Amino acid sequence: MRESFLKLLEGEPTRKVVWTADLNYWLDGQKHAGHGPSDRFTEEGYLNLCRELGCMPYYWYDKFWLAEPEYDGVEVVATREGLRQRRTWKTPIGQLWEENEFMPDSVSTGCTKYAVETHADLEVLLYILKHRRLKPAAISDYRERVALWARYDGLPILGMPRSPLPAFIHEWCGMDHAVYLLFDYPELVREILELMEDQERPVIDAVCRLAPPLIHFCDNLSSQNLTGFFDEFMAAPYQRRLATFHAAGIRCAVHLDGTVKGLLPRLANVGFDAIEALTPHPAGDATVEEMRALAGNRNVILWGGVPGVMFAPPYTWKDMAAHVKKLIAAWSGTPFVVGVADQVPPNGDISMVRKISDLLRNHE
Known part of the structure; x- marks a missing residue:
């Protein structure tokens, strides 16, 4: 599948249907429950699991982000109490703090307190960012990892730091606070967003020198909350990033794992090569048949189509098989x-991953 995936990125015809599955959340659940051998939770253990299940290895997050923050004049303190984690940024003009809580029932973590809520917090954030630089990461051993993953018919994911507005929302404010701050203090927020984009430059330069076949914009997008901000705050930064990477021969995918109707056509229009994590009915706001029409571009790679919820009750393998067959019928003849x-x-039900692999192989 790796060969077909690379050809797909280059716009060439492919021999096989490429099939990817992010198994990390399922593995987190296994680890939390104390199931499975310890070597399953290593990078090579993950590659072996993908091989057993017949999907192309792509997602692995221990070596993933292409940037690490470094601070000068800012103290960052992390503490833990029970299931809660707090991170504090201490500066000469004030401090910010956020709190996240682990939820055992869902094996997930949620933010219970965002760092930036007020005008004063924005000023502190601006100070923090002025004393931050983004250091390129996940690059030094990338070639060796590519060789390792190729032996398992895969390619390791590389994630760009979140684009300015998604980073502002996801990492600092949350959606509610971000909306109020954008409208109440537009000039200050714009200064922060511009500074975030400027700080990407060393990372972008390092990635262009590396020239991987694909990088991921891991912005965790959803049309429900970002469509109205896209044209003013997101389109131009995306276009600048994409122009630089495309000039270096690097293809780019973006993570649209929320609702799709507002953003799918816009992301295709700004020039992304692939739009990933597309979630249709019964979990999303569009059918698989609607998604290609929404993209408005028969060349962009549609990536996804199999909702994670369908691996769990009340859905059955009969439901899943019918859905995957419908997906193939809807997207065939275009890159996907x-x-x-x-x-x-x-x-x-992890066995469904293997069953989908068999179904797709029989389809070929």
């Missing part, structure tokens, strides 16, 4: 990757 949108959940 069959993928879980966006992860197999902890209570998911």
Whole structure:
């Protein structure tokens, strides 16, 4: 599948249907429950699991982000109390703090307190960012990892730091606070967003020197909350990034794992090569048949189409098989990757991954 995947990125005809599944959330559930051998939770253990299940290895997050923050004049302190984790940024003009809580039932973590909520917090954030630089990461051993993953018919994911507005929302404010701050203090927020984009430059330069076949914009997008901000705050930064990477021969995918109707056509229009984690009915806001029409571009790779919820009750293999067959029929004749949108959940039936692999092989 790796060969077909690379050809797909180059716009060439492919011999096989490419099938990817992010198994990390399911593995987190196994680890939390104390199931499975310890070597399953290593990078090579993950590659072996993908091989056993017949999907192309792509997702692995221990070596993933292409940037690490470094601070000068800012102290970052992390503490833990029970299931709660707090991170504090201490500066000469004030401090920010956020809190996240682990939820055992869902094996997930949620933010209970965002760092930036007020105008004063914005000023502190601006100070923090002025004293931050993004150091390129996940690059030094990338070639060796590519060789390792090729032996398992896969390619390791590389994630760009979140684009400015998604980073502002996801990492600092949350959606509610971000909306109010954007409208109440537009000039200050714009200064922060511009600074975030400027700080990407060393990372972008390092990635262009590396020239991987594909990088991922892991912005965790959803049309429900970002469509109205896209044209003003997101389109131009995306176009600047894409122009630089495309000039270096690098293809780019973006993670749209929420609702799709507003953003899918916009992301295709700004020039992304692939739009990943596309989640259709019964979990999303569009059918698989609607998604290609929404893209408005028969050359962009649609990647996803298999909702993670369908691996868990009340859905059965009969439901899943019918859905995958419908997906293949809807997307055939255009570039696509069959993928879980966006992860197999902890209570998911992992045997369905193998069954989908067999179904797709028989389809070929």
